[in-house]
Amino acid sequence: MIIRGEPMPELPDVEAVIDRIKGDVVGEIFKGVEIFIPDPIQLPPWPEFKERLVGAKILDIWRRGKFILFPLSNGFTFIVHLRMTGNLIYCHPQQEIHKHTRVVFTFENGRQLRFTDQRKLGKMYLVPDEDFSGIKALYTMGPEPLSEDFTLDVFNKLLRKRKGRIKSLVMDQRFIAGIGNVYGDVILWQAKIHPQRCVGELSSAEIRGLFHSIKEVLHESVRNYYSIHERPDWFLMGRREGICPRCASPLDAVKIQGRYSHFCPRCQPG
Numbered sequence: 001m002i003i004r005g006e007p008m009p010e011l012p013d014v015e016a017v018i019d020r021i022k023g024d025v026v027g028e029i030f031k032g033v034e035i036f037i038p039d040p041i042q043l044p045p046w047p048e049f050k051e052r053l054v055g056a057k058i059l060d061i062w063r064r065g066k067f068i069l070f071p072l073s074n075g076f077t078f079i080v081h082l083r084m085t086g087n088l089i090y091c092h093p094q095q096e097i098h099k100h101t102r103v104v105f106t107f108e109n110g111r112q113l114r115f116t117d118q119r120k121l122g123k124m125y126l127v128p129d130e131d132f133s134g135i136k137a138l139y140t141m142g143p144e145p146l147s148e149d150f151t152l153d154v155f156n157k158l159l160r161k162r163k164g165r166i167k168s169l170v171m172d173q174r175f176i177a178g179i180g181n182v183y184g185d186v187i188l189w190q191a192k193i194h195p196q197r198c199v200g201e202l203s204s205a206e207i208r209g210l211f212h213s214i215k216e217v218l219h220e221s222v223r224n225y226y227s228i229h230e231r232p233d234w235f236l237m238g239r240r241e242g243i244c245p246r247c248a249s250p251l252d253a254v255k256i257q258g259r260y261s262h263f264c265p266r267c268q269p270g
Contacts, residue, residue: 009082011145011178012221014063017088019225021113022061024090025070028107029057036102040115043125043134052076052126053105065141065177071129079125079135080115086122089114142175145214146222150176155211159199166202166210167195167256176214181259182236183221187213188261189235189244194268195261196254 009017033050035041041049057073068088070078080088085100093112097104103115103124115122125135132138142158143150158176162169169175170184179187188195191213193206202210221228229236238245244264253260 008084008180008182009066009086010180010183011063011066011218012183012225014066014068014082014178015222016225017082018061018063018068021088021090024111025058025107025113026061027058028109028111030054030105031108032106034104034106036104037120039120040102040117040122040124042123043127049124049126053078063178064138064144065173066180067135067138075129076126077129079127079138081123081137083117083119083121083123085116085118087116089116137173140174141177142173143177145176145178146218150215152208152211155214156207159202159207162199164199165195165256166193166197166199167261169199170214171257178218179214181261183217185239185262186221186235187217189246189263189268190217192267194270195256195263196270 030053033053035046038046043049044052052074053072055074056076056078058078059071059073061068061070063069066081068080068082070080072078080086082088089098090111090113093106093110098114098116100116100118101114102117102120102122105113105115107113115124127134143154162175167184167188170179170187171181185195187210191206191210193202193210228234231237233245235245238251239262242251243249244251244267247264247266249264249266251262252265253262255261
């Protein structure tokens with residue numbers, strides 16, 4: 001089976017980026033911003049974006065769904081959405097500029113934070129703290145699946161309000177934050193639920209299993225991000241090889257909302 005499509009950063013991938021740069025950028029002060037293409041800057045317009053950012057100190061860095069948020073000392077929050085191919089790289093200014101570099105942020109210590117993005121789909125925003133009303137995808141986002149507030153009771157209440165295919169729902173950022181096509185496949189495989197099953201068909205036991213699968217897969221992926229993808233028993237390894245790691249059956253794929261969902265016909269009967 002051919003694995004189709006390019007993965008888009010999801011909750012564990014964004015957490016990995018934050019973990020990689022947090023110790024370097026928190027406490028740093030923006031000295032300058034160089035833009036190579038204007039596409040990433042969404043709010044406010046570029047001149048105002050630069051004016052507000054320069055001189056501000058990064059107080060923290062955290063994640064909401066697939067967004068990276070940098071609270072600043074001037075009462076604003078700098079927000080980055082990596083989209084499909086975006087990345088943030090902290091480096092020395094003498095390091096060669098990658099051909100897909102779109103924006104370079106220089107700090108007062110001379111170091112730089114570079115935003116690279118081959119597809120040019122990444123987005124950046126600078127908004128007043130806690131005012132996400134101008135970013136619809138962030139403003140309407142569902143609960144964080146790794147938060148303590150996301151309980152089985154909350155999950156059941158959310159499901160009662162929704163219809164349609166379970167894979168589409170799991171990927172809906174208005175339902176749950178941070179899960180996309182790839183980790184949605186892993187979650188449903190672990191829960192032994194076919195991606196085309198209708199929400200209303202799921203039993204109480206399946207709903208409970210799905211809830212725990214969401215928690216376990218995401219926790220495990222965040223904790224062991226750089227090693228888990230190579231584990232023989234991990235679905236993503238089987239996904240690359242086209243074989244189910246649990247039963248060794250050939251994997252299959254079905255197109256849902258324009259993306260291919262991979263599953264095991266034997267472990268996840270329709």
